[in-house]
Amino acid sequence: MASNKTPNLGLDVWAEMDYFKRAELNNNFNKIDTSAKQQAEKVSSLVGVNENTFIYTYLSDGSVQSITEKDISGNTLSTTTFTYKTNGDVGTSILVRDGVTTTTQYNYDSNGNLTSTVNTIS
Structure with missing residues (x-):
């Protein structure tokens, strides 16, 4: 055994x-x-109503690592990447679109409920 x-x-x-x-x-x-x-069975890509494609990548634990949006010609429109806390909650998301980066910090209470988000634009 x-x-x-x-x-x-x-x-x-x-x-x-x-x-x-x-x-x-x-x-x-x-x-x-x-x-x-x-x-x-994980989604690798989706096509939206505007024919933009959303490409998903995953971490080894199955969590979404990034989402990249491309137009019908294959040009990248935006990329969002995610970081996670040790308990699996999303820690940050970083969206890059049109040269602007928006970082969102996610805050939780002791029960794991989302309590607030803080956005930083650069």
Whole structure:
């Protein structure tokens, strides 16, 4: 039997003296397969009503890293990037559009509820 688990998917990890069961191996494969399917199902791009395309990139934990808006000719109109707090809440978003950068700081109470945002334009 596995004596440890991996931190992200909870896969079984065996120490040198551990024995293993086929069910544990199958469980690991099922978790990997499910994770791969979820990653494959993430939106990579959307086309808006004005025919602009929104391209999404993701961090390894599945959080949105950035959204880039492109016009029908492929020119970049805007890019928004996100940073996250250790608990997964959005910490900041940085929007760059027409040479103007808008940074939004997100503030939360101790229960994780959004309490305020602060915008800085440069």
